[in-house]
Amino acid sequence: MKVERQKDEIVVRFSAGKNASKIQSILDYLRYEELTSKSKATQKDLDLLLKETKRGRFDKIIIEMGLDEKDYR
Structure with a gap:
């Protein structure tokens, strides 16, 4: 392993x-940290986003399968 500092x-x-898959996992985590470091989202914001996303996916599946959504709500 070789570490070099170049400007910033x-x-x-x-x-x-x-061990490429282990290295990739570490890089994915570091990328996540980089992308979220300046986020002002709260856990409540994230929970709401997840709920909306799941609902949208569920609705799409119900429509694609031709099911009556009243039976699933």
Whole structure:
């Protein structure tokens, strides 16, 4: 592993190997941290978004299957 600091970035180099999936998991987490670091969303905001998303997906499935949505609410 090689770590280099370049201006306002840190560059990390790994030799190719069998642990690529573990490295990718760590990189995914770091990317998540980078993307959410300035977020002002609260847990309540996230819960509401998740609820709306699930409802929209559920409604779409009911329509696609041709089911009567009254039976599922």
